[in-house]
Amino acid sequence: MAVGEFQLINPRTEDRPIKPDVEYDWLESQTPECLKWARQESQLTADRFDHLPRSKMIEQEMQALVSSAVRTPSFWVWGRHLFRIRQDNVNERGILERCARVNDTSPKEDDWRVVIDIDELGRKENRVFEFHSHMECCLFGPDADRLLLMLSDGGSDLVELREIDARTGQLIDGGFHTPSGRITVSWLDIDHLLISHTIYGGPKTAGDWPAASYIWQRGSDLKNVKAVFTAEPTDAIAGVCSLGPTDSGRAIINRVVDFSTFIYYIVSLDGSVEELPGLPTGSSMVLPRPTTSEYLFISLSKETVVRGKAVPAGSLIAYDVSTDQPGEERLSIVYEPEEEEVNLHLWINGLRASNSRIHFAMSKRGAEKKMVFENQNGEWQLVHSVPTSTGSRVTIVAADCYSDDTIICESGLLCPLTYWLEDEEGKKTLLYAEKSAFDASEFILRQMTTNSEDGTEIDYLVLSPRVPKHDQGKAPVLMTGYGAYGISMPTSYLNSMLGGISLVPWLNSGGSLVIPFIRGGGERGEAWHQAARQEKRQKSYDDFIAVAETIVRDGFTTPKHLGVYGSSSGGLLSAIMCIQRPKLFGAVVSDVPLTDMLRYTLMGMGGAWIYEHGDPKDPEMAKVLRAYSPFHNIQDRMNYPPCLVTISTNDDRVGPGHGRKFAAKIKDAGASNFYFFEDDSGGHSVSDSFKNTKLLVRRLVFFIETLQ
Template sequence: MFRRTRLAALLATILLGAPAIAQTTPGQTPNPPLIEGAFATSDETDPYLWLEEVEGERAMAWVNEHNTRSLGVLEGDPRYEGLHQQALALVQARDRIPAPGFTHAGLIDNIWQDAQHVRGIWRRTTLDSYRTETPAWETILDLDALAAAEGKNWVYKGSTCLAPEERLCLISLSDGGKDAVVIREFDSEARAFVQGGFELPESKGGVAWVDADTLLVARDFGPGTMTTSGYPMIVKRMSRGQTLDQAETVFTGQPSDVSVGGYTLRDADGAVQAVLINRGVSFYEGETHRLNADGTTTQLALPAKSDINALVQGQLVVTIKQDWTAPSGQAFRTGDVIAWPLQAWLADPTTQARLVIRPGARESVESVTATRNHLIVGLFENVRGAAYVYTPNPDGDWARRRLDLPENATVGLGSASEIDDKVFVNVSGYLTPQSLYLADAASGNVAPVKALPAKFDADGMTVDQFEARSADGTMIPYFVVHKADLALDGSNPTLLYGYGGFQSSLLPGYSPTVGKLWLERGGVYVVANTRGGGEFGPNWHDAALQENRQRAHEDFQAVAQDLIARNITSQPRLGIMGGSQGGLFMGAMLTQRPDLINAAVIQVPLFDMLRFHRLLAGASWIAEYGNPDIPEERAWIQAYSPYQNLRADQPYPEVFIHTSTKDDRVHPGHARKAAARLEDLGYPVLFYENTDGGHAAGANLRETARRIALEYTYLSRRLMDQPAQQ
């Protein structure tokens, strides 16, 4: 635990100019209320709507001008080239652990990228070979060769192979990294696309095998077939040889839905036990329907907030994300994992369920997977992980056993085998390189398979976990990664990372680029586990939902304040970083508490929250934020929306905003308009837009390395230069 004296705190304030830390009333933003007709509170008062024209000539001229200017500044910095070469070496390194995926034949699949395979190769080997230092890989598909042959910037977006043989696969390919993909049938034994096989044009949406000649397809079938969120509204059953127009419609949702899609629930032998359709009513609420043999559908008796996790020994495993009374009369709590005997439950929804797990107040079920006979659960306590094996007993209860894995680390469940009970498990920490273990759920044996070498010098570094008191009194945990001899004088360049939404947990993990480009150079790295995430289960997320969104912003601000109060850092040395929803987080910090920070890396952000639901996939996030078209909800959104709350005469630091033209999830207009408004108000801003890359802002490893180097060059300029820039 850090200790400091009041004298030390006073000296730090005098020497470094640390600002007085103001407090806010819980749930209230410090922004003054916006008056009617204020900037960008309507289309008529937004002068930058033209920047929402993604490929518009005027908009792209603006982008190119800003890219030239910002790249000139950052790439012209003498530190950039060294940072870029380090980032490139790290992301293209060949001594990474190849992520293994079990096939139904017991082989190991892997998608691999490096300097020679920038887009990647899909390759395969045996389990015995994989466990050696130099596995004998066979290439199934070379994405770089395919892109070159077809003149496309293909980005691999996954595949689904037909069990149990898994010879026929549906490959998803994105042009430049977009979420929208083309889907083509591929023969993994012949190593070739199937001539005359299934081929679906570019669209958002999914596809699933029913059998070798039948698919469930959710795509853009033309006008009136997509939701207002931009995802499929219709599921069709498509037979081999049919066109999309000829496919039979089996389910139609509502335009206000987020999306619909179909999938098959299979047992460990690959046999179909049910054909299911998911109707996403909102981002968190949905319905699951069974497709019957006669083409009709039956809605299953599940709560609106729930996830189907696995099928184990005939038991359907489901996570309940709301308090719920089942048709059997049983009462379950938010976060419970329960199970039914599938066929009995399908026949009679009043069949009794069995409780598998009830997490505690500081616990979270982070992941669930299944081997042939067992359920494997990644269970975290106070943001530290463990893996447990759960096994159904003949009496219906579930037995539990903990796998013998390193403690006080992040435990990530990998691929699980359906032909036996093997499962891969990843273990890592902020200073602990990833190790891969192979566990046998039947025996409990755990064996190390591969371990990464250290990618940065962590000697003399340590990790602390602290808590900050948020405005409403809630204690918010956060991790601090730093050199053990850290001087508590407020002088340490510190990067605070946050996300705070969509029940996404920020778990300890090893980042070679953070280590090499920041920690090694004397930086401090901090991760805030704010509400809105899932670190303590669904309730931790729900506490910052919709009208309570400001709580998450206050949590992040509380962590920043606590870092300064502990003299770990001070305003001139504190920077923040976050992307997507985390970009909104950064915008809220910038507009509400600029007095706390001297740098902000705002990645592919949401920013104009009065129009987010009208841009690309934005309508799908109404369940998270609320609906700006409803006056009551607009009021709470408008209070924190960063774009509208940017103002003159504020102590905003020069920020670095970046996005991607190809991002078809979070519209690049958010980032563009943020930069334009800041400039209009007279603030310096660095803006960069990658013309490829999708929501990840990097279509290949070289683009990723460039983005990382730009970020850490910017952070070096703002937080490491002496004296710190104001």
């Protein structure tokens, strides 16, 4: 079907003029009027897509994939026990299971014992629960007999806390329990938690996170507990985490001042709070915080003098929390990266601490190695350095605070995920090997380079059929990107940021995938991130445009067959592509996006992102933000490409207002091919291939019908 034939209903009429920007602000709310508007617009979109000829065929293919594919489990190692969350088409929300480790052999399916079935719990309570526990902080003691179960209702970032027996799944009589709220928590000992929350009111940070932290004793009323620490209201976020083993009697409070400045405090069981003296504040975000009972580890975000020596950004630093020495003397250098060497996975699963070691992976020009360091006689020594296989990446998904065992994952765009339990000697035991969802031999992966508008070299990956299914120069192509917060684009198998399992029908239909590594991300380290922050943000979008122009100029595809997809900050990117370069793209999907950059701080937890985007209250910064803000740059009667915006009503991270306002305004401007769909649950992860297959089917139908 040609692009010109793929038109939506709802053309602009004279009695529906484009309005002043402020007249769309009502769509940020959750009033009945607003929700009615969202339902009506969503129904129009569903009616249009669900009856197209290819819709049933694609839905059958997706349902077959979801039914046959077992979603890759999440794994944790804790002393002599393993835990996993197993999900499939029957258990969409997941089953938490555990098994005992015996003789370092691979566990059999019969070895796993159910702790709690999240789907069944939701059915009993008429809720749509999601598992949100951070096991590193929520499991207790070497026997792993208690768990702080964190449950989200419908994918929201707000969670309810329940203390359960981690062997049986039963609620602990008289155990810790909270209503739903934004919570971070860690054990201090079996009868005390360190918890931050605003369940009953209390101060908040700029990002709408709890500012106050409390020591909560078993049996006491959380309403009456006094705060032991309160972060500043101008901080982006604040939270608590464990310090080594969860029965240590100590935990950490972390003030994220602005995503470039991190200040740490140790809280002891007696209520004392100590700011860590001499610890550099210029570090990168790492989740979870890597700690042992002796050390807190940070990755420097800028060149820093450590004990008289200038060390570069990206260096790994250890801070001794077990001594009373002066602050400077507590610091030690674990690793200084080589030139062009970077930790691609730093934010999540790129840096893990076990009982006495630190584990991470470094990449340089496509080659990657996993490294393990240990402190020996006061010096950090390399214990293991293992290169990964060509074309694959390794992440450290879990580490044991009671031993030096870890769980690692190896994967690539054409290589299904494999999970291993690795002991302190480097011996690996297979935990899980994902099955192939498509025939990798039918595809070819290439890394290419082009130049951005200012001459900067931009790398990008092209995944395409080895034997083209479409005429020369007419290859249907999806581009996707992110370009913010120093987060690297993933290159693992069917990663959710790339579309998850919904990529399979696209690839099988002859489609290609292009992944540009644009500025703002972390592919070349912190300097790459800084190169597109705040007033330099447009450079990130220029990089993406340069790659799109290159693959068109080189004859790989045409604008008519070129689509763009992005989620969250990637949703902002894709919305910008729609507005800035409407003739360069044939279709756009913007998932849970930011679009109003002059009001982003007022929606969701947007107040936490000022360091990244800038403060719209600053007149000069407001000019920069308005210049690329998709919502503000919609033009009347412009011929925009077909576009689909997907959001969730209960997305409390970005907020649904961005997507709604963008959709309403662009339709008022005369766009006759603009689609909007709002799901009532799913949160910021609404586009989940397993949990929301129907939404992904609509997105696939949109792309295939439009671009092929």
